Amino acid sequence: MVIRHADPDDAAGCLAIYSPFVETSAVSFEDSTPPVEQFRQRILRSSRSHAFLVAQDAGQIAGFAYAGPHRERTAYRWAAEVSVYLGERHRGQGLGRALYENLFSLLEQQGYRTLLAAIALPNPASVALHRALGFTEVGVFKEIGWKLGAWHDVLWLARRLGPAEEPVGVRPRSPGPPVRLAAPVAL
Numbered sequence: 001m002v003i004r005h006a007d008p009d010d011a012a013g014c015l016a017i018y019s020p021f022v023e024t025s026a027v028s029f030e031d032s033t034p035p036v037e038q039f040r041q042r043i044l045r046s047s048r049s050h051a052f053l054v055a056q057d058a059g060q061i062a063g064f065a066y067a068g069p070h071r072e073r074t075a076y077r078w079a080a081e082v083s084v085y086l087g088e089r090h091r092g093q094g095l096g097r098a099l100y101e102n103l104f105s106l107l108e109q110q111g112y113r114t115l116l117a118a119i120a121l122p123n124p125a126s127v128a129l130h131r132a133l134g135f136t137e138v139g140v141f142k143e144i145g146w147k148l149g150a151w152h153d154v155l156w157l158a159r160r161l162g163p164a165e166e167p168v169g170v171r172p173r174s175p176g177p178p179v180r181l182a183a184p185v186a187l
């Protein structure tokens with residue numbers, strides 16, 4: 001198993017993991033599986049601004065984790081949203097943690113200071129993963145999304161990145177260009 005940066009050609013492999021959550025659950029709030037070309041563009045967009053990582057096992061995509069912007073107004077530029085998806089047989093073995101730890105390290109080096117995650121409830125595995133990695137609850141949007149015949153709540157979680165203490169009133173450096181892994185990470 002290795003963790004490496006995604007290539008647009010990984011889109012189909014990522015979609016094989018992602019599509020069941022779109023089609024049969026409220027884990028994703030998309031109503032239909034995006035076309036491969038659209039997912040290629042997502043990989044490119046995330047890679048150009050943040051990072052998009054995949055875990056590859058014997059030539060197959062086992063999971064992926066990526067980051068994107070939170071909101072557009074400039075004062076939000078230190079905040080990034082993150083997400084992670086694993087194939088069924090790769091869950092519960094520490095791979096979600098490994099993908100996220102590598103992703104967060106890159107984002108921290110890049111200069112991001114806040115990570116945000118939105119989780120449609122219930123999703124005990126995702127809540128446990130985020131809490132294990134230091135996220136704390138921001139709040140719950142009640143019945144914010146309609147999917148598969150019902151309203152769904154979304155829990156937002158956040159965690160800080162970067163120095164624990166910083167001088168008051170000094171603006172941190174803005175996030176720079178994306179940071180790359182020095183080499184694929186073997187697990």
Ligand SMILES: CC(C)(COP(=O)(O)OP(=O)(O)OC[C@H]1O[C@@H](n2cnc3c(N)ncnc32)[C@H](O)[C@@H]1OP(=O)(O)O)[C@@H](O)C(=O)NCCC(=O)NCCS
Pocket residue numbers: 021027083084085086087090091092093094095096097098118119120123124125126128129130132
């Ligand atoms: C959520 C997900 C990425 C977690 O990844 P994972 O590799 O299974 O999780 P890990 O093995 O790295 O475990 C991380 C922590 O979460 C806990 N955890 C994992 N699955 C759990 C479960 N089903 N119930 C309770 N706790 C769970 C682990 O005990 C571990 O805690 P620890 O580090 O304190 O021991 C994975 O289950 C998944 O892909 N789920 C489907 C897609 C999804 O929901 N993505 C998130 C969208 S918001």
